[in-house]
Amino acid sequence: MTTTLHVSFVAGAAGEWSINRLSPVIGDSLNPAAALSIIEGHSHPLPDAPTWALHGTVSNIRYTTRIEAEALAARQQPLKRPEAVCAALIPIRKSPSWWALTQDERRSIFEEQSQHIGIGMAALPGVSRRLHHCRDLGEPFDFLTWFEYAPEHSDAFERMVDQLRATPEWHYIDREVDIRLTR
Amino acid sequence: MTTTLHVSFVAGAAGEWSINRLSPVIGDSLNPAAALSIIEGHSHPLPDAPTWALHGTVSNIRYTTRIEAEALAARQQPLKRPEAVCAALIPIRKSPSWWALTQDERRSIFEEQSQHIGIGMAALPGVSRRLHHCRDLGEPFDFLTWFEYAPEHSDAFERMVDQLRATPEWHYIDREVDIRLTR
Numbered sequence: 001m002t003t004t005l006h007v008s009f010v011a012g013a014a015g016e017w018s019i020n021r022l023s024p025v026i027g028d029s030l031n032p033a034a035a036l037s038i039i040e041g042h043s044h045p046l047p048d049a050p051t052w053a054l055h056g057t058v059s060n061i062r063y064t065t066r067i068e069a070e071a072l073a074a075r076q077q078p079l080k081r082p083e084a085v086c087a088a089l090i091p092i093r094k095s096p097s098w099w100a101l102t103q104d105e106r107r108s109i110f111e112e113q114s115q116h117i118g119i120g121m122a123a124l125p126g127v128s129r130r131l132h133h134c135r136d137l138g139e140p141f142d143f144l145t146w147f148e149y150a151p152e153h154s155d156a157f158e159r160m161v162d163q164l165r166a167t168p169e170w171h172y173i174d175r176e177v178d179i180r181l182t183r
Numbered sequence: 184m185t186t187t188l189h190v191s192f193v194a195g196a197a198g199e200w201s202i203n204r205l206s207p208v209i210g211d212s213l214n215p216a217a218a219l220s221i222i223e224g225h226s227h228p229l230p231d232a233p234t235w236a237l238h239g240t241v242s243n244i245r246y247t248t249r250i251e252a253e254a255l256a257a258r259q260q261p262l263k264r265p266e267a268v269c270a271a272l273i274p275i276r277k278s279p280s281w282w283a284l285t286q287d288e289r290r291s292i293f294e295e296q297s298q299h300i301g302i303g304m305a306a307l308p309g310v311s312r313r314l315h316h317c318r319d320l321g322e323p324f325d326f327l328t329w330f331e332y333a334p335e336h337s338d339a340f341e342r343m344v345d346q347l348r349a350t351p352e353w354h355y356i357d358r359e360v361d362i363r364l365t366r
Contacts, residue, residue, distance in 0.1 A: 002279035006321055042321065057319040062245070065287040096185035103290070104248040136240040136319045138189055138225065 005058040007132050008039040009089060009144060011051040017087055017181040025165070027093070027175035036089065036181055038146075054091060056132025056144040063110050068117050075124040084128060084148035088157070089179040091141040098172035099135075114167035123160040126153030141175065188241040190315050191222040192272060192327060194234040200270055200364040208348070210276070210358035219272065219364060221329075237274060239315025239327045246293050251300050258307035267311060267331035271340070272362040274324040281355035282318075297350035306343040309336030324358065 011019065015035030022032050033051035046053060061069065098106065110116050120129065127149045135142040149157050161178075164170065194202065198218035205215050216234035229236060244252065281289065293299050303312065310332045318325040332340050344361075347353065 002282045004318060004321065057321070059319050060282045062286060064285055066285045069285050099185045099243045102247055102249045102252050103245060103286075107286070133319050135187060136242050136316050138187065138240070 002060075005040060006042050006055065007058060007144075008046055008053055008055050009146075010037045010039060010047050010053045011035070012037070012047055012049070013051075015047075017183055019179060019181050021178075021180040023178050025176035025178050026173055030091075030177050030179075036179070054134070054141060054144055055137055055139055056134040057137065058130060059133045063107050064117060068111075072117070072121065072124070075121065077125045077128045079128050079130055079146070079148050081128065081148065081150075083150040085183045086149050086151055086154060086157075087181040087183065088145075088147045088161075089181065090145050090147070090161075091175075091177050091179075092143050092145070092173050093141045093175040094143075095172050095174040109169050109172070114164075114169035116164065116167065116169055119160055119163045119167075123153070123156045126150065127157050127160065185243075188223060189225050189238065190241060190327075191229055191236055191238050192329075193220045193222060193230050193236045194218070195220070195230055195232070196234075198230075200366055202362060202364050204361075204363040206361050208359035208361050209356055213274075213360050213362075219362070237317070237324065237327055238320055238322055239317040240320065241313060242316045246290050247300060251294075255300070255304065255307070258304065260308045260311045262311050262313055262329070262331050264311065264331065264333075266333040268366045269332050269334055269337060269340075270364040270366065271330045271344075272364065273328050273330070273344075274358075274360050274362075275326050275328070275356050276324045276358040277326075278355050278357040292352050292355070297347075297352035299347065299350065299352055302343055302346045302350075306336070306339045309333065310340050310343065 011030070011033035013034050015037035017036045017038070019033055019036055022030060031051050037047060039046060064072070101109070111118070127147055130146045132144040132146070134144060147157060194213070194216035196217050198220035200219045200221070202216055202219055205213060214234050220230060222229060247255070284292070294301070310330055313329045315327040315329070317327060330340060
């Protein structure tokens with residue numbers, strides 16, 4: 001991203017996406033809600049009295065090399081494809097020990113040891129993904145990842161999530177919530 | 184940083200630091216003001232009607248390797264040393280072409296081509312430094328760097344600033360303001 005985009009995920013009684021399941025994976029959960037709205041940019045007002053609201057910024061990539069970025073760009077699809085009626089929002093927070101690591105150490109765990117990019121690549125082009133950074137915003141999570149996919153790609157999505165959760169990188173995750181939605 | 188710290192730099196008629204000089208280096212300047220206050224954390228109210236306020240987050244390191252981080256840690260001194268009565272606040276914004284680069288490309292320009300860490304290291308321990316990230320916050324700058332030094336280290340500070348501005352990395356800077364202060 002050469003410019004940033006502020007995005008708010010707002011849970012409440014009504015919204016574009018119905019929440020079918022909201023479950024804690026690691027640490028504290030979020031309060032249950034019926035629906036989720038996604039609000040892009042700062043110019044739109046947020047709904048009144050949401051059950052919760054999480055905020056993040058679509059920003060520059062932090063670990064990906066040029067070769068990896070080009071391989072991803074060749075396969076990845078945009079959000080809002082009409083057939084992609086399934087979605088997941090997975091907020092995660094990484095531990096203080098992760099954030100005490102240097103860039104080379106984090107990169108090594110992220111890709112050389114955990115194949116984070118490689119595992120994500122296997123779910124392309126069926127699963128679309130957008131990462132939102134929130135650590136610098138003082139939010140309760142460090143990252144909000146939003147995924148969209150058609151029902152026939154549910155198995156590829158579940159395989160990706162299971163594989164990521166089994167990596168060395170995931171030892172550094174101290175809070176994770178898994179929210180599944182349909183449009 | 185294993186935790187983040189929100190910091191506001193607030194310019195106005197009064198404050199802990201007197202502004203002696205405020206000059207644009209690249210692109211638009213900021214409005215002149217007499218003094219600057221630094222407010223750490225979210226719990227303190229900001230002064231009313233400031234001339235301007237810039238916000239950033241002390242966050243995790245983005246380019247430094249373990250070897251470099253240990254060399255820096257062995258030499259760097261904290262802020263707020265009684266003898267460090269000189270300060271500089273240098274807000275910078277990097278260009279869209281910088282942010283379109285991948286991590287490996289940015290690291291190569293930052294250190295292998297520009298010796299950013301090496302140039303900064305030469306000013307240690309006389310010059311203390313704290314970097315605040317603001318790109319993800321939707322602020323007008325991407326980084327706010329705050330420096331403190333005793334008068335006898337002014338030459339080392341000026342040499343560092345001159346050397347950094349002559350690097351390939353600085354070709355990617357599209358806004359820079361240089362603010363000098365004393366306490």
